[in-house]
Amino acid sequence: MCWLRIKGRIFNYSIINVHAPTEDKSDAEREVFYDELQNLYDACPKHDVKLITGDLNAQIGKEAIYYPTTGKKAFHQESNENGKRLINFATSRNMVIGTTLFQHTEIHKITWRSPDVHCFSQIDYLLIDSRHVLHLMDVRSHRYANVDSDHFLIVSRIQARISNAKKFYGKEVEKYDYEKMTLPEKHIECKTNLKRKLQEHVINSDDNLGSRWNKITCVIHKTAEEAFGKINGKQPNDWFDECQEATEAKNKACVNMQQRSYTRASTDKYREARRKEKRT
Numbered sequence: 160m161c162w163l164r165i166k167g168r169i170f171n172y173s174i175i176n177v178h179a180p181t182e183d184k185s186d187a188e189r190e191v192f193y194d195e196l197q198n199l200y201d202a203c204p205k206h207d208v209k210l211i212t213g214d215l216n217a218q219i220g221k222e223a224i225y226y227p228t229t230g231k232k233a234f235h236q237e238s239n240e241n242g243k244r245l246i247n248f249a250t251s252r253n254m255v256i257g258t259t260l261f262q263h264t265e266i267h268k269i270t271w272r273s274p275d276v277h278c279f280s281q282i283d284y285l286l287i288d289s290r291h292v293l294h295l296m297d298v299r300s301h302r303y304a305n306v307d308s309d310h311f312l313i314v315s316r317i318q319a320r321i322s323n324a325k326k327f328y329g330k331e332v333e334k335y336d337y338e339k340m341t342l343p344e345k346h347i348e349c350k351t352n353l354k355r356k357l358q359e360h361v362i363n364s365d366d367n368l369g370s371r372w373n374k375i376t377c378v379i380h381k382t383a384e385e386a387f388g389k390i391n392g393k394q395p396n397d398w399f400d401e402c403q404e405a406t407e408a409k410n411k412a413c414v415n416m417q418q419r420s421y422t423r424a425s426t427d428k429y430r431e432a433r434r435k436e437k438r439t
Contacts, residue, residue, distance in 0.1 A: 162199055164207070169319040170291075173203035177213040182241050189241070193248055200252055208294065208319075211254070211286040214310065217241035218280060219259050230260035234268040234281035249286055257295045257315065258284040267299045271310050283313050293320055339387040349386035356382060405436040 160177040177196060180189050196211070203209050219229050220238035228249050238246065249256055258268075258281070270283035285298050296318050300311040339345050356378045361371055412432040416425040 160196060160199060160213075162203070164203075167208075167319060169321060171204065171207045173207040173209045175199055175203075175209070175211045175213075177211065177215065179214065179216045179241065179245075181216045182239060189244060193244060196248065197252070208291045209254070209288050212284070212313065212315075214282060215241070215245055215284050216282050217245040217284070218282060219246070219256060219284070228254075229256045232262050232268075233259040234265065245284070253289050254286045255289045255292045256284055257287050257292070258298045258313070260292075260295070261297055261299065263299050266302060269302075269311060270300050270313060274309065283310060285313060285315050294318060334390065335383055335387045336390050345386055349382055352386065353379065353382045402436075402439055405432075405439040408432050409436045 160175060163174045163176070165172045165174065175196070177192075180192050200209060200211070218235045218237075218239045219225075219233045219242045220235050221231060221233050222238060225238065225246050228246055235242075245256070248254075268281050269279045271280045272278065283300075285295075287295050294317050296316040298313065298315040301314045302311050304312040306312050357375070360378055361374050364371060364374065366374070409429070409432040412425075412429040416422075416429045419425040
């Protein structure tokens with residue numbers, strides 16, 4: 160097994176590549192392998208996105224009891240002994256087997272074929288931390304990549320994500336207007352109103368500690384909103400309007416060129432629109 164650490168723009172990635180013992184090896188040898196894998200996993204930096212990939216020599220099935228870890232898209236119907244060992248390891252380290260999460264045709268699930276080309280199996284996998292599983296966009300085998308092996312190349316697509324707030328709440332995330340926070344008169348106004356509201360609603364209140372804490376939080380947020388106001392977290396860029404117009408004109412010229420069967424005039428118009436978009 161080997162360990163590769165990659166520095167990313169948002170997260171760092173610890174990628175562990177392994178070659179697990181086959182099913183005919185002794186239990187002691189397989190236990191030693193998973194003990195070493197566990198030690199290497201624990202040695203990775205805590206905040207890295209951890210990935211385990213390689214030839215696990217395991218068959219993952221479609222048993223419902225394993226769905227939280229494996230998903231429902233495995234190639235095999237039942238897990239073998241090595242498959243159960245892999246699932247147990249993934250569960251103990253709060254990982255998910257990403258290879259069996261995505262819907263693909265059977266030929267894109269196969270990762271190994273026998274020399275006589277009569278037996279096919281899925282024994283190569285990619286595992287990822289469950290808290291980062293939304294980073295994983297797709298995993299599949301690439302049958303036509305010549306890697307000079309009886310295994311098929313596994314291709315995965317990962318996109319780092321910071322927050323899903325917009326997805327869950329269905330609107331843009333709002334924040335306080337920081338430009339107004341820099342104005343001295345706004346600071347004085349906010350401080351005066353906050354002191355008055357705390358005196359009215361909290362200090363003279365006979366509520367218990369939990370209720371008073373909730374009131375303090377509510378008063379602070381309301382006072383800040385009244386003094387500074389809120390804006391959408393994602394502000395529109397004025398410069399993008401011109402770019403968008405140029406892109407729409409290029410796309411329209413492209414459709415016109417296709418509809419006119421790539422005549423010389425329509426092709427020239429498309430090329431001119433494309434050059435204008437690039438300049439813009």
